[in-house]
Amino acid sequence: MTAQGADVPEGDGQATARTAASPRTPDANVADANGAAIEVPAARERARSIPEAAVARLAVYLRALSSLAEQGITTVSSEELATAAGVNSAKLRKDLSYIGSYGTRGVGYEVEVLIGQIERTLGLTRKHSVAVVGIGNLGHALANYGGFPSRGFPVSALFDLDDDLVGVPVGGIPVSHIDDIVEVCFEREVTIGVIATPAQGAQEVCDRLVAGGVTCILNFAPIVLQVPEHVEVRKVDLAVEMQILSFHVARRQQETANAVDGAASSDGGPPGGGAGLPGEIDSANRMVERL
Amino acid sequence: MTAQGADVPEGDGQATARTAASPRTPDANVADANGAAIEVPAARERARSIPEAAVARLAVYLRALSSLAEQGITTVSSEELATAAGVNSAKLRKDLSYIGSYGTRGVGYEVEVLIGQIERTLGLTRKHSVAVVGIGNLGHALANYGGFPSRGFPVSALFDLDDDLVGVPVGGIPVSHIDDIVEVCFEREVTIGVIATPAQGAQEVCDRLVAGGVTCILNFAPIVLQVPEHVEVRKVDLAVEMQILSFHVARRQQETANAVDGAASSDGGPPGGGAGLPGEIDSANRMVERL
DNA sequence: TAGTGTGAATATTTTCACAGCA
DNA sequence: TGCTGTGAAAATATTCACACTA
Numbered sequence: 180m181t182a183q184g185a186d187v188p189e190g191d192g193q194a195t196a197r198t199a200a201s202p203r204t205p206d207a208n209v210a211d212a213n214g215a216a217i218e219v220p221a222a223r224e225r226a227r228s229i230p231e232a233a234v235a236r237l238a239v240y241l242r243a244l245s246s247l248a249e250q251g252i253t254t255v256s257s258e259e260l261a262t263a264a265g266v267n268s269a270k271l272r273k274d275l276s277y278i279g280s281y282g283t284r285g286v287g288y289e290v291e292v293l294i295g296q297i298e299r300t301l302g303l304t305r306k307h308s309v310a311v312v313g314i315g316n317l318g319h320a321l322a323n324y325g326g327f328p329s330r331g332f333p334v335s336a337l338f339d340l341d342d343d344l345v346g347v348p349v350g351g352i353p354v355s356h357i358d359d360i361v362e363v364c365f366e367r368e369v370t371i372g373v374i375a376t377p378a379q380g381a382q383e384v385c386d387r388l389v390a391g392g393v394t395c396i397l398n399f400a401p402i403v404l405q406v407p408e409h410v411e412v413r414k415v416d417l418a419v420e421m422q423i424l425s426f427h428v429a430r431r432q433q434e435t436a437n438a439v440d441g442a443a444s445s446d447g448g449p450p451g452g453g454a455g456l457p458g459e460i461d462s463a464n465r466m467v468e469r470l
Numbered sequence: 471m472t473a474q475g476a477d478v479p480e481g482d483g484q485a486t487a488r489t490a491a492s493p494r495t496p497d498a499n500v501a502d503a504n505g506a507a508i509e510v511p512a513a514r515e516r517a518r519s520i521p522e523a524a525v526a527r528l529a530v531y532l533r534a535l536s537s538l539a540e541q542g543i544t545t546v547s548s549e550e551l552a553t554a555a556g557v558n559s560a561k562l563r564k565d566l567s568y569i570g571s572y573g574t575r576g577v578g579y580e581v582e583v584l585i586g587q588i589e590r591t592l593g594l595t596r597k598h599s600v601a602v603v604g605i606g607n608l609g610h611a612l613a614n615y616g617g618f619p620s621r622g623f624p625v626s627a628l629f630d631l632d633d634d635l636v637g638v639p640v641g642g643i644p645v646s647h648i649d650d651i652v653e654v655c656f657e658r659e660v661t662i663g664v665i666a667t668p669a670q671g672a673q674e675v676c677d678r679l680v681a682g683g684v685t686c687i688l689n690f691a692p693i694v695l696q697v698p699e700h701v702e703v704r705k706v707d708l709a710v711e712m713q714i715l716s717f718h719v720a721r722r723q724q725e726t727a728n729a730v731d732g733a734a735s736s737d738g739g740p741p742g743g744g745a746g747l748p749g750e751i752d753s754a755n756r757m758v759e760r761l
Numbered sequence: 762t763a764g765t766g767t768g769a770a771t772a773t774t775t776t777c778a779c780a781g782c783a
Numbered sequence: 784t785g786c787t788g789t790g791a792a793a794a795t796a797t798t799c800a801c802a803c804t805a
Contacts, residue, residue: 228721232774238713242692256786265694268786269776276788284782284787301713302720309712316614320607332712371715394722395715397708401533403556411718413711417688420704421600421623422529422592424662424686427702429593431685523796547764559764560798567766575765575804 229300233274239264240271241297248290256287303331310336310369310393312384313376314344314354317399321373322350335367340380357384364391371395378402520591524565530555531562532588539581547578594622601627601660601684603675604667605635605645608690612664613641626658631671648675655682662686669693 229237243263247255257275261268275282275293278300282288298304309332311321322337337354339345345356355363357380364372372388374381374396381400388396389410398404398414406412520528534554538546548566552559566573566584569591573579589595600623602612613628628645630636636647646654648671655663655678663679665672665687672691679687680701689695689705697703 230774234714234717235710237717238707238710239694241713242709243694257788258786263694267776269778270774272787273775273789280788282787285785286783287786300717300720302716302723303713305720307712307716307719316611317608320611323607332716370719371712395719397711397715403530403534403554409722411715413715415706415708415711416529417706418533419526419529420688420706421598421662422532422594423525424688424702424704425593425598425623426525426528426591428598428661428686429591429596431700432593521796549764558798560800561796563765564767564797571766573765576763577805578764 229277233277234301236264236266236270236274237278237297237301239266240274241294241301244290244294244297248294253290254287255290255293257282260288307332307370307395308335308368309333309371309373310338310360310364310367310388311373311375312338312357312360312388313374313380313400314339314341314349315375315377318375319349321375322352324350332371336363336369338363338384340376357387360384360387361391364388364393369393371397373397373399374404375399520568524568525592527555527557527561527565528569528588528592530557531565532585532592535581535585535588539585544581545578546581546584548573551579598623598661598686599626599659600624600662600664601629601651601655601658601679602664602666603629603648603651603679604665604671604691605630605632605640606666606668609666610640612666613643615641623662627654627660629654629675631667648678651675651678652682655679655684660684662688664688664690665695666690 240260243260244255247260247263255263257268257272261271264271272282275288278296281292281296311318311334314322314337318337318339322334334350334352337349337352338357338360339354340357342356344354347354363369369388369391370393372385372391372393372395374384374388376384378400381398381402382404385396385398385404385406389406394410396404396406396410396412398412399416401416401418404412404414531551534551535546538551538554546554548559548563552562555562563573566579569587572583572587602609602625605613605628609628609630613625625641625643628640628643629648629651630645631648633647635645638645654660660679660682661684663676663682663684663686665675665679667675669691672689672693673695676687676689676695676697680697685701687695687697687701687703689703690707692707692709695703695705
């Protein structure tokens with residue numbers, strides 16, 4: 180969850196994305212909105228919301244569906260769509276059930292309908308202005324990226340610290356100075372901030388984005404950002420991804436080793452005391468900083 | 471909800487796409503009946519039983535620890551480290567318990583020791599050659615990235631389709647042609663392949679990487695890769711991340727709206743047939759393709 | 762005394778499996 | 784007949800809370 184999900188220690192908020200549970204029952208849960216909303220912290224009412232994990236998958240389904248639509252396909256079964264999305268059909272059906280019942284028994288789903296419903300659920304029927312901070316290699320990549328999704332997530336602001344970069348248009352948009360984040364974000368109604376700066380400045384940048392009214396942040400910097408409750412942060416961490424892959428390689432090798440020898444083996448872990456190769460990982464951790 | 475916690479998804483949340491993952495898992499550990507694994511299992515057995523989610527977090531702890539080490543701090547309590555990593559201490563302790571008991575009651579953990587143990591667990595005591603395929607904006611960013619982690623994950627090969635690019639050194643390494651993936655990967659013993667190509671060519675590239683002996687793939691292309699059982703795929707999908715953020719914005723707005731009005735619930739779904747704005751999302755789905 | 766390590770209690774996700782409808 | 788929608792069971796993951804010890 181890629182990660183990302185939310186780990187919420189306790190607080191937890193009351194998510195309320197009407198699930199359209201039972202076809203009928205127009206309000207039903209509106210009731211708890213009463214008590215829950217006011218009952219302070221411990222009010223872990225958790226109305227029936229869409230599971231975090233399911234939300235992430237909905238985006239994947241959406242892509243698969245778009246692809247199908249492009250191919251002119253108008254109907255799909257859960258089985259087919261599941262395959263295209265890389266999940267099993269039971270999970271797919273369950274996920275879709277969270278947003279309502281838009282399938283036809285014995286037939287499947289109408290591609291266009293499903294696309295529309297998922298878009299609605301994900302809030303994609305509205306535009307989300309994006310600001311990219313840190314126009315280094317990655318920032319350039321993001322900014323240049325064909326004007327970003329021509330629609331849906333228009334990049335409307337770029338920021339960097341470097342004076343030589345300020346004013347220079349990247350991907351069609353002139354770079355502004357970091358000092359103007361608050362002002363510019365308000366002006367252009369930026370909703371999503373993408374932090375592609377080195378770790379050092381990230382928190383500061385984050386604070387400014389928040390001050391500028393940004394409520395969603397996609398963080399590429401290798402640090403844990405501190406943000407107020409109402410701000411949502413998702414982190415993309417290349418180093419972590421690589422390390423997870425590394426773990427799997429290691430595990431696999433171990434398995435093989437286990438299977439093969441079975442005896443001999445000098446005990447797990449590398450020789451030497453316990454400090455492994457600290458220096459090695461150190462650089463790995465810095466890996467993304469200048470990405 | 472927590473904002474912040476975004477990182478470290480639970481289960482899957484974020485980006486893992488284990489394409490051919492067989493939901494199977496017969497009787498995983500249960501130790502291989504036949505001896506062999508009874509003395510050593512400490513590390514081995516343990517390794518395979520670490521929850522996916524915990525593995526991802528270990529990488530995060532590692533970074534926090536490295537940071538502490540740099541500051542000259544030699545000891546940390548679970549509370550402190552947890553804060554630095556953005557999780558709660560209970561979870562952190564549980565995670566650490568998966569790799570062994572390296573703390574001192576009443577005191578905390580020795581930074582260096584923990585670093586060493588986590589590195590070992592993640593298999594970071596060995597180098598993992600990386601190949602980047604698709605030297606577009608993102609590919610450049612990855613390749614240029616200071617030679618990638620000077621150690622740990624050296625980029626040892628770059629590939630692209632463009633003849634004008636072949637031979638040109640990027641980040642110090644000359645770009646090879648995609649047709650030579652298999653050969654070069656074997657030659658340079660590439661373990662991790664990073665796919666930064668448009669969606670179209672991704673599967674093909676993936677197949678070649680696998681043929682070249684690559685067992686881990688980090689996929690930036692917006693498609694679900696088909697791979698054999700023994701290959702591990704992790705997916706980083708910008709479009710998905712953005713859409714998840716979008717979802718949270720939408721949910722939040724709904725909550726506010728709900729709280730305010732509270733009546734007049736027009737029931738789910740936009741009027742009309744229900745197709746939403748297909749065109750809009752379409753572009754969003756293509757968003758990453760040329761990243 | 763302060764803080765780890767962990768069994769047990771919860772909470773969340775995933776899978777099953779099947780009733781019910783087009 | 785074929786496939787969706789979903790309770791309910793099973794599997795995972797997260798939190799609690801506390802015994803235990805350096």
